[in-house]
Amino acid sequence: MKKYLFLISLVGLIACNSTKQQTTEEQPVVNILFDADSAYAFCAAQCQFGPRVMNSEAHEQCGQWIKQQFEQYGYQVEMQKADLKGYDGTILKSTNIIARQPIAKQPTARIFLCAHWDSRPWADNDPDSANWRKPVMAANDGASGVAVMLELARLIQQHDSLNIAVDFICFDAEDWGIPQWDMTGDGTDSWALGAQYWAKEYNQQHPTPDYQYAVLLDMVGGQGAKFYQESFSLQKAKEIVDKVWQAASAVGYGSIFPANEGGGVTDDHLPVNDTANIPCIDIINCYPDCPQSSFGPTWHTIYDDMQHIDKNTLQAVGQTLVQLLFSE
Secondary structure, eight states: OOSBSSOSSHHHHHHHHEEOOOOOOOOOOOOOOOOHHHHHHHHHHHHTTOOOOTTSHHHHHHHHHHHHHHHHTTOEEEEEEEEEEOTTSOEEEEEEEEEEOOOSSOOSOEEEEEEEOOOOSOOTTOSSGGGTTSOOOOIIIIIHHHHHHHHHHHHHHHOOOOSSEEEEEEEOSOSOOOOTTOOSOOOGGGSOHHHHHHHHHHHHHOSSOSOSOEEEEESOOBTTOOOOBOHHHHHHHHHHHHHHHHHHHHTTOTTTSOSEEOOOBOSTHHHHHHTSOOOEEEEEOOOTTOSSOTTOTTTTSTTOSGGGBOHHHHHHHHHHHHHHHHHO
16 A cells, blocks of 8 residues: 555554654734635645646656746756556656755755655545556646646745745656555555655765755645644654644644544655655655545545535645745
8 A cells, every 4th residue: 555554454553543742832913925826726726737646648748747837936946757567567757856945045045745646547545446457637636736736836936035945846756656555565666756766866876965954745735624733754854753743733624634643654754754864754645544545535546526626725834834934
């Protein structure tokens, strides 16, 4: 499975609900409003290309569109291309979209936000087995994270009060992981291929990282979503987890970002931590009471579409990140 180590089991329910103590510090609220309508429109625009499955025309067209959006907001964009091998031997024409913020003054730190932008080629968790080999629209599992990042890039261009530099990376080939009908192995390394490639290249070029930390956004627009503290994030970058969850509390979204530990997730943040040596956390939805999946009822189904995207969820995540970034 792609993600939670604890899925649809009593262990998973306990993992998502286990209480974790967190010290909350008072911090002034940033007077900059995240626009959920704009983020929603960015999400819909990606879906209008159709499923952004690897090696498809929709994938190529959407990648160019994302590049143009970041350039419009003043970012310098690198299209990091690579031929990567999928679990089944398919050569995937991968493009990591790296948007770097030009800085006139020396920042106190440089960080990056990231999300994957490709679509799952198979709806292999759909309740109807007839849909298992259909592509996923990936409104939530992909497009929502990119949408939040684009809206943040737009806000950063409008406000010059940031003390830090904020880059954005759209990782590719995240969701070509081994499907549920293939029983040849656990397939852990078949996920997050674009992030694995980026992390290796980055490590070779930067033995000492020039990023202080990173935040991954994965499935941040689902209806009724909550964001528990992902276990590997707590193990590898607890200080950053505390920063983000304190920011959520400061802007009134503590109930959506409960200070409880969730399950461990195989996701793009792992190679960023383990190979690039950059502390990175994962903001990812967790539905501990959902019988179909701890990632919610639309995960890897044909129902991961715009009808199941909630502006309130986009607002909660986006405003939390505004608070985080502009408080640094």
